[in-house]
Amino acid sequence: MTDSEALRKLIESKGLKMKFVADYLGLSAYGLQLKVDNRQEFKTSEVAALCELLEINSLMTKEEIFFAKKDDLKSLMA
Numbered sequence: 001m002t003d004s005e006a007l008r009k010l011i012e013s014k015g016l017k018m019k020f021v022a023d024y025l026g027l028s029a030y031g032l033q034l035k036v037d038n039r040q041e042f043k044t045s046e047v048a049a050l051c052e053l054l055e056i057n058s059l060m061t062k063e064e065i066f067f068a069k070k071d072d073l074k075s076l077m078a
Contacts, residue, residue, distance in 0.1 A: 001038055001067070001068050001069070002035070002036060002038055002042065002065065002066055002068065003064060003065050003066075003068040004036050004037060004038060006064065006065050006068075007036055007050075007065050007066075008036065010054050010056075010065070011054065014053075014054055014055075016053075016054075018032060018033070018036075021050070021053065024049065024053055025046050025049055025050070027046075042066060047062070047066050050066075
């Protein structure tokens with residue numbers, strides 16, 4: 001599960017617009033929004049491209065943003 005707030009803040013801190021990020025990933029703005037809002041999952045290649053674009057070099061930061069733990073009942077039962 002993506003930490004939506006952290007990802008949005010990082011994109012903003014780099015001075016990038018969501019439309020630019022979507023184009024960079026080959027997605028529509030709506031497609032990116034679905035992934036940022038956790039309605040669809042990022043592909044591995046998209047995570048790699050975002051890490052490159054956003055200069056995420058730390059594995060810990062990458063995991064915190066893109067592999068945040070879910071806080072819902074369904075994930076607790078898995």
